[in-house]
Amino acid sequence: TLLVKRGRAFHLSDKPVKSDSELYNEAKRSVRSKQKGVFFGTSAATYLSRSSSRSLSTTAAAVASSSSLLQSSSSSGKKSLRLASGERCAPHERLLVLGSGVAGCAAALTAARHGVPVTVLHAGSVKEDCNSYWAQGGVIYRNYRLKEKDGSEKLVDTPLSLVNDIRIASGYRGALQRNTPLEECHYDASLLLNDPTSSKMGQICSTAGVNWNEDAAWKLALEGPTRVRQLLLGPQDDGAGHTSTGCVVPFDRTTLPTAGPDDDNDGMGKESPEDNTVLSLCLEASHAAPRIIHHADCTGRAITESITRAAAAHPLIEFRGDSIATDLISDEHSDGMVIGAKVLDKNTNKIEAAYAVHGVVLASGGLGGIYEHSTNPGGFNALGSSVALALRLEERLNSSLPGESGITSDLEYVQFHPTSLCLPNEARFLLTEALRGEGAILRDASGRAFASDYHPSAELAPRDIVARAVFTESQKAAADGSDGHNAFLDMTHRDASWLRDRFPTIHSHLSSRDSPMDFTKEKIPVIPAAHYTCGGVTSDLSGRVHGSGGQVHRNLYVAGEAARTGLHGGNRLASTSLLEGLVFGSSVGELVAGVVSDDDAMEKREELIQTMEGARYAIERRLAVEEQSYTSDGDARPVDEKVGDEASALLARLKSVMWDGVGVVRTPSGLADASSELAAMKDEAEFIWDRAGGDWRAAAVRDAARSGLAVAEAASANDVSGGAHYVLHEEVRSEPVSDAALVGAAGGGFGSEDDEEEEALVAAVVL
Ligand SMILES: Cc1cc2nc3c(=O)[nH]c(=O)nc-3n(C[C@H](O)[C@H](O)[C@H](O)COP(=O)(O)OP(=O)(O)OC[C@H]3O[C@@H](n4cnc5c(N)ncnc54)[C@H](O)[C@@H]3O)c2cc1C
Structure with missing residues (x-):
């Protein structure tokens, strides 16, 4: 079935239009003939980026074809996306990713590889201005077999062992529900542990006040190695349709005890059969095996520089720096479906709407920066934007229920x-x-x-x-x-x-x-x-945002440190978060592109098409009224320096309240005092914001105050010490x-x- 709507094709059949080998050869021919800037069609692109053994691989991205068959032209120096027919692609025909860290780049690259145009907004002037850049230790790679000198193989590590380490670090004191080893694979609904609601939240269990999601840990452990290869170890072409363009992170390597043609059966990064070096794996605290790949002690820099370069080179991805999302835009006519974000341009101080038919991804990091003592970088980083944007959305929609954890969870951790x-x-x-x-x-x-x-x-x-x-x-x-x-x-x-x-x-x-x-x-x-x-915006395993009462916020996604999947429970195992960004960011990219592989795939793709059509209709209606778009230029707005200084002073006070009252060791009375101070600060920050005329410092303290209050309230509501929350x-x-x-x-x-x-x-x- 080929459904043609508004001039775009949706392929709704589960049967490939061409055989796998035809598609593969077609894509390979295009690569060989170095056809630059030509997007060779959803099926082939999908085929190239996924294993051919997955039967749905050729059709799963059908939804993405609403925006695919695109060509990119760069005559103006700026990326401009056009349909193959030559028709210019409207700016809002895209996915809007908030954040250029590892999670944002993973979501953007995956969605774009499946044909979805993406705009990545980041608050700093350079893409690398993010927490990801500062990661030192490394990223978990894989469970591997080590070949001994006598030719025997030793299994050094398994996904089960990693899941168990994550459980222990999380502060969750129950036993694992699944104790059987599983091989590396895509974690889909068929593997979920007894999820009665089938909301794809995964199995969240609680002990000692700590909620932990064993499914999220399995997903990380089973899918992690593939995502590392797809996003960080490319380009590769294993002949089975697995490829990855552009991003090769220079991880440290080590010399093998033996070299032989078969030594790379575990994907340890041998560059040729004769190469006797493989990726170097190091051991970190609380890990049962050496499984961390690294680049000296500046792994984040190596990863961020490579992955942002790869994303920027992709014809369907554009980055916009100095751009701060200040509020999400929802459509009041369709249950508050998210259709974009208000964006503050730090250079002009103007706030304009950025619409996105494919939805918005919160990849804007965590909130470690709202503390007086913080390892997180300065600037507009880790100020709790994701939490603040989500909470303000729910407040506007008036959908938070008393006593419900709502759109954010586990913020005390x-x-x-x-x-x-x-x-x-x-x-x-x-x-x-x-x-x-x-x-x-x-x-x-x-x-x-x-x-x-x-x-x-x-x-x-x-x-x-x-x-x-x-x-x-x-x-x-x-x-x-x-x-x-x-x-x-x-x-x-x-x-x-x-x-x-x-x-x-x-x-x-x-x-x-x-x-x-x-x-x-x-x-x-x-x-x-x-x-x-460890907590954040409540997310299921595909990156969909769930609000109070469990309903899904349509067209809103979250990934990386911004998300609370339950993976970390009350405390995070070292070196899991870069991998989390890759795994869960990729899931969002696939979901948005309609790459779903479970029994309900058809239903999900139809739902996605309906959501996109609804979003497109809502956006076009608004644009007709507003006659403006995010791309409009105009004079810079003057800001009142005094108000900006007030905002900075308030942020400094707020950080010290967070450290003293909501810090490493908490007491009930300290939390109560901090909560009331933060509530007053939140009002003060909103007052400053209303007068600030687009000063980014006011945006910073507004987010910090909203998220800081949420952390204090979550900590006050949980008087059981567990994980990182210590009362x-x-x-x-x-x-x-x-x-x-x-x-x-x-x-x-x-x-x-x-x-x-x-x-x-x-x-x-x-x-
Ligand atoms: C010093 C340090 C060392 C670390 N070491 C390791 C390690 O060795 N291994 C490991 O796994 N993890 C490590 N971590 C943790 C890890 O780096 C982060 O958890 C992870 O990189 C978060 O990635 P992210 O993509 O979710 O967010 P980030 O990398 O923080 O990216 C957030 C992005 O959102 C943007 N943004 C924020 N607010 C807005 C807004 N309102 N509008 C638009 N854009 C916005 C920012 O500009 C930025 O681009 C370390 C963290 C730090 C701080």
Whole structure:
């Protein structure tokens, strides 16, 4: 069946119009003849980017054909998308992705590879201005077989083992529901663990206040390696239709014990049969096996530079910098379906509508930047925009129900990284987990190693426990009235030149200060800092946003740190978030393009077509009235500098309220005080915004205040400590902790009694 509507073709049959091999050869011919800028049709493109063994691969992107058969022309220097007939493609015939980090790029590349035009908006002036850029440690790759010298193979790691590590780190204390090993594959509805609602949320279970989604972890573990190959290790063409253009991240490599023609059966990145190097895998805290690929200690930079370059080179993707989404636009005539976003141009201070028939993806990161101590970069980063945009949408639609977690969930679980560089009047700088993985020791000012007081795994204990240990020790000096700092990271026992080679970014950061520091010779002062947002905008496993009562917000998607899928539960396993961006960003791209492979595929594609048609109708109706579009140019609007300064001052106050009241260790009274201060700040921020005339600083504090209040409210509503959310109840104001307890705590296995031990240690200092 070929449905032609408004001049665009929708292929509604599950039977391919051409055989797989015909399609493959057609696509291959186009590549070989270097036909630049010509999009060779949905089916072939889809075929090229997916495995031919998937029967739906040739037809699944049928919906994408509404915007495919496009050519790109670049005569004006700007990308302009045209239908093959020559008709210009309207600017709103696109997917709008908010964010140029790893999640935004994964969504954009995947959607574009399936024929959907994409505009990626980012708040910074360069695409690389995002958290993703600053990732140090690496990204989880895969479970692999190691070939021994005698030819035997050793299975070093499995998806099950990774799922189990994610569970342990999450703070969820129940057992796994699926204990059977599964092979790497696309995680679809057939694999879902007993999801009675079939809402694709996955199986979310709770213990000790922590919600954890085992399905999300399986999806990450099973699909992760494919997404890494598709998005970061291309170009590849394995002859089975798997290809990936443009992005080859220069991950570190290691030499194999043996070399042979069959050694790359696990996709470890051998470049030829003779090549005896493969991707180097490192071990990080709380991982059962070495499975992290990296580029020295600046993996995020290597990934971001490569993936944004690949996305920018794609004919169907355009980037727009200095563009801040301030509100989502919904259609009041169709249940609040999202049809675009209001966008503030930082250069002109103008706010204009950006419409998008294919919907909007929130890939705008987390909210670690709203804390006084944060590892997240400055500028318009990690200010809780995704949460604020979603909450404002629901408030406008008036659809939040009292007592419902609603469009955001699990916001109390803000992960604090245990070790950021703590020097007066300097921005915090992350000292990666890998340092402790490589043997760094936490010491107090007197040189005593203190981590084992808090957990038997000492420096390698879960992040939240190490963070509380460092926080508690750093508070001790303050309690003593001493000016000195009391928590340090010590690497001086390791070989100096090895350290400089392994951690070049850290070395260069420290040595390029006005008063240079040398981490090979001296202890480094550290403090925990807000690092990662485990909660976020409530999402199912395909990236659809769910609101209060579980309804899906049509045409609104979320991916990456912005999303709460339940993957991390109450705490995140190191190095999972870059992979999360790749896996869940790709899912959104596929969903938008109509690539669905379960039993209800046809129904879903029809639903998608209807949504797009509805969105197109709503947008065209609005445009007819407004006679404007986001692309219109005009004079810059003047801003009132005084109002901008007010906004900056309010943001600074807000960050300190978040740190003091909603920080590493929380108390019910501290949370109550912080909530009422933040509620007042939210009103003040809205007042500033109304007067600001498009000043980006006002947009920043407006989002930070809205999301900060949501975090404080979520934390107040959950008085059970779990994962990264730690509430100290005032009644445990402790009896003095004996030296014996301090030292002896390390001896026992840490179960719930040991939790009490840790609580007493923390309470002795903090309360
Ligand atoms: C110092 C540091 C080290 C880390 N190390 C690791 C690691 O080793 N391994 C790992 O897996 N993870 C690591 N992480 C976490 C990981 O980097 C992030 O969780 C992940 O990169 C988030 O990706 P993202 O695409 O969701 O968001 P981001 O990369 O944060 O991108 C957000 C994008 O949204 C844009 N944006 C924000 N608000 C708006 C708005 N209102 N309108 C328009 N655009 C907007 C920003 O400009 C940016 O482009 C680290 C994080 C930090 C801070």
